[in-house]
Amino acid sequence: MMQPPEHGVVTWRNQSGNRKEFSMLVAKRATEIVNKIAMDPDWRQIFNSEEDSATSTELRHIISQLRTMPKSGEEYQFLRSLLGAVQTLMDNLKSFKHEDEHGSSLVIVIDEASSLLKEGNPAGLYVALNRIISCLRDFPIWFFFISTQSKIEILFPTDNIDRTRKSGTIPSTRYLGDKVLSRFPPFLALALDLQDKKRMNDLKSRTEELRKSIKDFAKMEHMALFGRPLWAIYSPGAMNQIAKVKLKGGKDTKYDYEDEHHVFAALSFRLALDVCLDNPKTLPLIRTAVDSYMRVVISMNPESGALATVAPSEPILAKAAMETLCDGQNWKQSLDTFTTKLFGKGLIAKGLKGELYSRLLLVLAQDWARCCSERINSVPSSSPQLKSSITVGEFLKALYAQQHHASINQIDDTILQAKINFTHFVPTDENICPEVFPFLCHELLRRSAALQLAPNQPTYDHLIAYYRGKDDEEFDESKCGVIAVQTKYQEEASTPDGIFHENFAKINANGVHSAPNETFKVSIRHGPNFEKIFVFNEMKNPILYLLFDLGITLTNKSKVRPVQVSYSSHDTPHIWAVHSRGYGNEIFGCLDRMDCTNPAKAFFLEFNPISSDHDKMAMSNRTFHKIRSKFRYAGIDGTPSTGAGTDVVMQTVVSGPSEQSVSRQSRGKGRKSHKI
16 A cells, blocks of 8 residues: 555655655644653653763663663663564564565664754754663664765764864763764765666666657656656656756846856756866865765765765756856856856866866857847746757867858868757766767766766867757667867867877868968777777767867967868768867957956966066076977077076166166066066
């Protein structure tokens, strides 16, 4: 009578009447028991003292008496009634048949356990509960304390006794003589994606899942397979609304783009943000994010209490964050708050070479093409519906400025007409390899995700899957392809030719092809370790390669194009490349379209605090900041130094309160002394 439905997703609406009635009776009976015990003087006397460990000491004494005199008179009858009730329950459980030869066991789960220790509740109550549980050690009962909040320093006190006393816990309960009792570590690995794993592990349902069309991937019922299991209990409309409330700390209020917690939550589920664990100021931010904003704890340091966390890949939350950010000025203002209150204060991990900025550009372009281009906003932010996909051509034209669209149009239609559907980035810690394709593309499309590659991944930084088929057709993995993105953040420009060791023919806006510049003997697709460096040899569909040279600043006299389209027909798969130089709105039109040009500029400049001439000069004291000898020695090999002041001798003469003379002497030609 109690079992869930055999087929379909379990919800409150389709549970049996017996299950609902039983749940209500349990809650009613529990209330009666609590009220009775609260008025029992024998129970109350245990909690009379509020001194440290008093409750624990009293219970320990009672338990000791019960063990040494198990059947003595009426003493401690109040506790015997508890033991009797548990024994009755266990006897009832034994009357059922079990496959396990060890017999039945009971699991008691105390949900939201951190609420036992809210401000104002004495920690002794929590200790008392633990002591009462210890009375039941002779029964086959497991107790699980679970919580979505990160008050782990209370539920799981640190090894630092001073810290535990300050947090309100009672460290003496962990002592046995002169020894400190060992503890079970907290279990943090409660699984997400349970519904998806269940369906994919069953042959019949896996076949159904893999046949779903790309249009199905945008349905809320499909998104509910990923992330927290309880998404499925809501209707699609309620699911969307609840997700938005969760992103605002569980409060049904307006999104506040000046609140760093709102902003951190919204951007985390889009850009895969990570915090700087070296900065102690991140602890309050990350604890609040776990407490109230859906972030997940991966591990913790029992000494310091520091948490390693992640924003999990949950399409429902990513969609909710996308619609929230695309509402009015939220993107622009949130980026301002993020830069000034989080990124600029060193709370967020920046990455090695500007990957976070490139993820921002890609997400902004996706949002414009998928949410804002026809409205602004063709899809109301409260609607559970979502445009199932956009074409790669729409995405590229949203990404790059208008003046580069004619060049974009020269790309192979096989790529331009393909579909993408990512709403968020998810990181990986392992390098990609040939054997993961094309199923990896299918998985990313099913989850509406793009991949932030591992820090040591050669050649690429991001991976976006595309699909060449129709939105409503049964999925065919042979129609999958990839957009590979590499971010460069250096003063010297790269080229697709030099990266792939292949000849790339450049194409201008009129479709005129230029001859390759040089000849390469061995492409990286066939060179040493090609399976690690190129990885796409087994793919049949063409590759789109986006190269972002963010650190390059072009002048009006520059002969190179700021956005250059080229292609290599060296071998299958063919590679089409879009090489951009610069980081501003003259390159990336999505910044203007989303009204984010100024906040994005401030955001980008935070990547490189070395901006003034003085800062560049000071960098010469990092002797091997640049590896070439001209950085350390002026004019070596006839090349003037770029090394920030290594060829300059400065002498300051103070000649009076109104004048300072600075004489500059240089080995370079044409240098003169200047007076300031």
